[in-house]
Amino acid sequence: MLNCDLHCHSICSDGLLSAAELARRAVANGVDMLALTDHDDLAGLPAARLVADELGMAFVDGVEISIEWESLQIHILGYAFDRGDPALNQGLQSIRSGRIERARRMSAELEKVGITGAFAGAMRHAANPSLISRAHFARYLVEIAVCKDLRSVFESYLVPGRPGYVAHRWPTLDDSLRWIVGAGGVAAVAHPGRYKLSRADMRRFLGDFKDLGGQAIEVMSGSHTQEHVETFGRLAGEFRFLASRGSDFHGPGESHVDLGRLPPLPEGLQPVWQVF
Ligand code: AMP
Ligand code: MN
Ligand code: MN
Ligand code: MN
Numbered sequence: 001m002l003n004c005d006l007h008c009h010s011i012c013s014d015g016l017l018s019a020a021e022l023a024r025r026a027v028a029n030g031v032d033m034l035a036l037t038d039h040d041d042l043a044g045l046p047a048a049r050l051v052a053d054e055l056g057m058a059f060v061d062g063v064e065i066s067i068e069w070e071s072l073q074i075h076i077l078g079y080a081f082d083r084g085d086p087a088l089n090q091g092l093q094s095i096r097s098g099r100i101e102r103a104r105r106m107s108a109e110l111e112k113v114g115i116t117g118a119f120a121g122a123m124r125h126a127a128n129p130s131l132i133s134r135a136h137f138a139r140y141l142v143e144i145a146v147c148k149d150l151r152s153v154f155e156s157y158l159v160p161g162r163p164g165y166v167a168h169r170w171p172t173l174d175d176s177l178r179w180i181v182g183a184g185g186v187a188a189v190a191h192p193g194r195y196k197l198s199r200a201d202m203r204r205f206l207g208d209f210k211d212l213g214g215q216a217i218e219v220m221s222g223s224h225t226q227e228h229v230e231t232f233g234r235l236a237g238e239f240r241f242l243a244s245r246g247s248d249f250h251g252p253g254e255s256h257v258d259l260g261r262l263p264p265l266p267e268g269l270q271p272v273w274q275v276f
Helices: 019-028 045-055 086-111 118-124 134-143 150-156 173-182 199-211 226-239
Strands: 033-036 058-069 072-079 186-189 216-221 242-246
Touching: 019 033, 019 045, 033 045, 045 058, 058 086, 058 173, 072 173, 072 216, 086 118, 086 134, 086 173, 118 134, 134 150, 173 186, 173 199, 186 199, 186 242, 199 226, 216 226, 226 242
Parallel strands: 033 058, 186 216, 216 242
Antiparallel strands: 058 072, 072 186
């Protein structure tokens, strides 16, 4: 089976490597097909594609769109869309423009528990300021030794009910599918195992996603357990979704799964890359 890794991040969002470095690392790791899927931004795609073309690796334009569904923050991946599509680009721009204000409010919340300088501190970690994210705040909290690693940050800070969390309006599921499908792309649910949804609500969510034109779900993901892989493999079969595979690599030393180093998709599923 092809070694396809269809989910990773560059410094254009909250990754640690440039888009070109990522593509080089993917080739070195034996990846046959890579999709760069930065959060809410397409800026890294040309550089990654250039390196992929030079080194003979297949490359798919990608994006990971932040949305909310029933007040839960969910990520929808888009693949193989028209990169110049105006509605997609305007939609992503609207998400980015909300992030700076959110970051200021997060910083104000952290002040309340005595953590100062978080806005500037997080910004120092963000190569693309308009993509300031919780990951950059998390790196700052590790840097100033409030937490020992990113994992413990997301246990004690920046999540609902914890210091530094602020509610935020993200686009709807409907918006993200209009943008991706409208630009001729394929939409996939990112790491479905990560969402705190009951089994019934997950089915309802997947039904909504399918009704709106969604075609795929990530079955093999860097943030899935073996049990998640089995559960979402089954659901992919049941809902007739194409299956995707992605490490969600953010950077060396930070992500436990490197580019292209995931197990293959379970047997019997139709891989999403067959339609690219
Ligand atoms: P944002 O888009 O600003 O809400 O930030 C979300 C980002 O924070 C994700 O894309 C991850 O990179 C990071 N993140 C969220 N939860 C965790 C976690 N439990 N462990 C590590 N990183 C996380
Ligand atoms: Mn991220
Ligand atoms: Mn994600
Ligand atoms: Mn991701």
